[in-house]
Amino acid sequence: MDQPWVFIVLFGLIFIVYATIVPKRSAAKGQANPTIREIEETMEHFTAELDEQNKALIQMLAETKRDYEMQAAKLSSRVETLEKQFTQTSQEMSKLGYAHEELQKKTVHRADLISTSEFNQPMVIVENEPEPIAELPMAMNLKTRYAELFTLYEQGKSTDFMAKKLNMNKGEINLIFQLAKQEEKLSAH
Structure with missing residues (x-):
């Protein structure tokens, strides 16, 4: 037995046998080691506390999950509402843009008619014009x-x-200024 590991193995086996025999003798005598009893009680107390903490943590996570799901549902409904409002607003804006373009075309068309016609002559009615204008006033x-x-x-x-x-709209004021500029250009020619 020249190898040192053999001694280590033999020493370990002796230690294991001694460790199993000694507690049996103490238990047989009715005397349990007080430190072992304290350690066991402490471990039981520790595991009981861990169980309580785990239950509290699981309950808190369940409540947090419910709150999160409720908030997510509220937010998704708000997003849907905002998307609908955006779609409606976009449609209204496109309608207003189209109406604005049509109004500008009619305004430019009428300004052209005013500048080309004589004031004492009846005005020529152009297609797509909803209301006929009989005569232009002198002023x-x-x-x-x-x-x-x-x-x-x-x-x-x-x-x-x-x-x-003057109790007027800003768009109306801007339109009057634009028409006045066109009127000045036409009168300059």
């Missing part, structure tokens, strides 16, 4: 018709201020 000059508006413009007032003061 069609926009600067005289909207003198107060052009006075405020020359004073450097903002479009918002003019709209509030």
Whole structure:
């Protein structure tokens, strides 16, 4: 037996046999080791606490999951509502854009008719025009018709201020200014 591992194995076997025989003798005598009993009680107490903590943790996770599912359902319903509103708004915007283009075409068309016709002559009715205009009045000059508006413009007032003061829409004011510019260009020719 020249090998050291043989001694280690033999020593381990002796230790195991001794460890199994000694507790049997102590138990047979009715004397359990007090430290072992304390360790066992501590371990039982520790496992009981772990079980309670695990149950509390599982309950908390279940509540969190329910809350998350409720919040997710609320958010998905809000997203659906917003998508519907966006679709409706997009459709309304496209309709308004189309109506605005049509209005601009009619306005430019009418401005062309006003500039090309004589004031004493009856106006020519063009196709797609809903209402006939019989005769143009003599005073069609926009600067005289909207003198107060052009006075405020020359004073450097903002479009918002003019709209509030004259009880007009900003779009209407901008349209009048555009028509006045076209009128000036046409009268210059």
